[in-house]
Amino acid sequence: MTVLKNDRYLKALLREPVDMTPIWMMRQAGRYLPEYKATRALAGDFMSLCRNAELACEVTLQPLRRYELDAAILFSDILTIPDAMGLGLSFGAGEGPKFAYPVDSQRAVQNLPIPDPEDELQYVMNAVRVIRRELKGDVPLIGFSGSPWTLATYMVEGGSSKSFTKIKKMLYSEPHLLHQLLDKLAESVILYLNAQIKAGSQAVMIFDTWGGVLGHREYKDFSLQYMHKIVANLVRENEGRKVPVTLFTKGGGGWLEAIAATGCDAVGLDWTVNLSEAKRRIGNKVALQGNLDPSVLYASPEYIKMEVKKILSDFGQGSGHIFNLGHGIHQDVPVQNPKILVDAVHQYSKAYHQQ
Numbered sequence: 001m002t003v004l005k006n007d008r009y010l011k012a013l014l015r016e017p018v019d020m021t022p023i024w025m026m027r028q029a030g031r032y033l034p035e036y037k038a039t040r041a042l043a044g045d046f047m048s049l050c051r052n053a054e055l056a057c058e059v060t061l062q063p064l065r066r067y068e069l070d071a072a073i074l075f076s077d078i079l080t081i082p083d084a085m086g087l088g089l090s091f092g093a094g095e096g097p098k099f100a101y102p103v104d105s106q107r108a109v110q111n112l113p114i115p116d117p118e119d120e121l122q123y124v125m126n127a128v129r130v131i132r133r134e135l136k137g138d139v140p141l142i143g144f145s146g147s148p149w150t151l152a153t154y155m156v157e158g159g160s161s162k163s164f165t166k167i168k169k170m171l172y173s174e175p176h177l178l179h180q181l182l183d184k185l186a187e188s189v190i191l192y193l194n195a196q197i198k199a200g201s202q203a204v205m206i207f208d209t210w211g212g213v214l215g216h217r218e219y220k221d222f223s224l225q226y227m228h229k230i231v232a233n234l235v236r237e238n239e240g241r242k243v244p245v246t247l248f249t250k251g252g253g254g255w256l257e258a259i260a261a262t263g264c265d266a267v268g269l270d271w272t273v274n275l276s277e278a279k280r281r282i283g284n285k286v287a288l289q290g291n292l293d294p295s296v297l298y299a300s301p302e303y304i305k306m307e308v309k310k311i312l313s314d315f316g317q318g319s320g321h322i323f324n325l326g327h328g329i330h331q332d333v334p335v336q337n338p339k340i341l342v343d344a345v346h347q348y349s350k351a352y353h354q355q
């Protein structure tokens, strides 16, 4: 078993006793950090940063130098899989992602290859290996992927979307075609996450950022079903330790029981859910991750601390809570505010972990 200096995050995911509540922040490496912007400028564009293992490692470690975070997350993106499938991903300056070849026909779905993680996506595995080496066992490394549904939204829409009209048109007019696409994506994600685990990721998380735009029946058929299949096919042990899996559906508050029943170890929550209610509904089966509104990081130190106290008290006594934001950190938050947050979580949570 690898000896970790700080394994609070892994222990909380398995609901084992901890001394304080662990915290990490979704999108913790990014543009709110001036040092991130400098490294990204060095790399050129965003995908070149992802493809350079040393620089990807550098930006992964940057937030850990400033804040006492309990986990590192691989610096990469969920869109690496569609890129490796040949869709031609680019990020224009100040814009979201764009695909040169969106998936718009049966032929396009049929022609999609399933990427080999140690070939087209080897740069991601190389980043995992370099980050593990440089972390030197300080904190665990989280690997990740998008959910098949969330990846499909970008692939069919050709980029980010507000209304999801193209993919919803496919869902309601050609459901079999969408299922074919989701099947291929689920298979690709299984290979991708298992390769990340083999390369050294000590926990994995699936981001279902757009599951919440689906109707309640459609969520189960077009998103949850495929995440369930992924969870069932992951190699969940490595280096003599369990590799926990977290599922996060933004806007998934109505489906917590169903998400918890997939066999995942933890459910990620956005800020629209009350942690105490979530715990009552599913908390003795899985761990809970969340759920501060990322916009609270614009508030005063006093306000941030007050929100931390409320969330800790919502979860209450004992292990099984991983503090996090309810979604990614905003790019213009003052850099001193995450420190207030992280230190407050550690300080105020001690009282909830006395045996």
Ligand code: CP3
Binding pocket: 025, 026, 027, 028, 029, 030, 031, 040, 046, 073, 074, 075, 076, 077, 078, 079, 091, 095, 096, 097, 144, 160, 207, 209, 327, 328
């Ligand atoms: O959490 C981390 O620190 C690890 C890195 C990470 C990134 N993207 C880096 C990134 C992770 C975990 C992601 C996941 C991701 N990517 C999601 C799911 C989580 C979520 O936030 O909902 C999604 C939907 C994407 C797709 C994506 N990538 C979009 C829509 C964008 C553009 C939006 C934006 O903020 O500009 C990206 C680009 C991206 N991914 C950036 C970063 C740091 C910004 C790129 C830059 O430096 O310009």
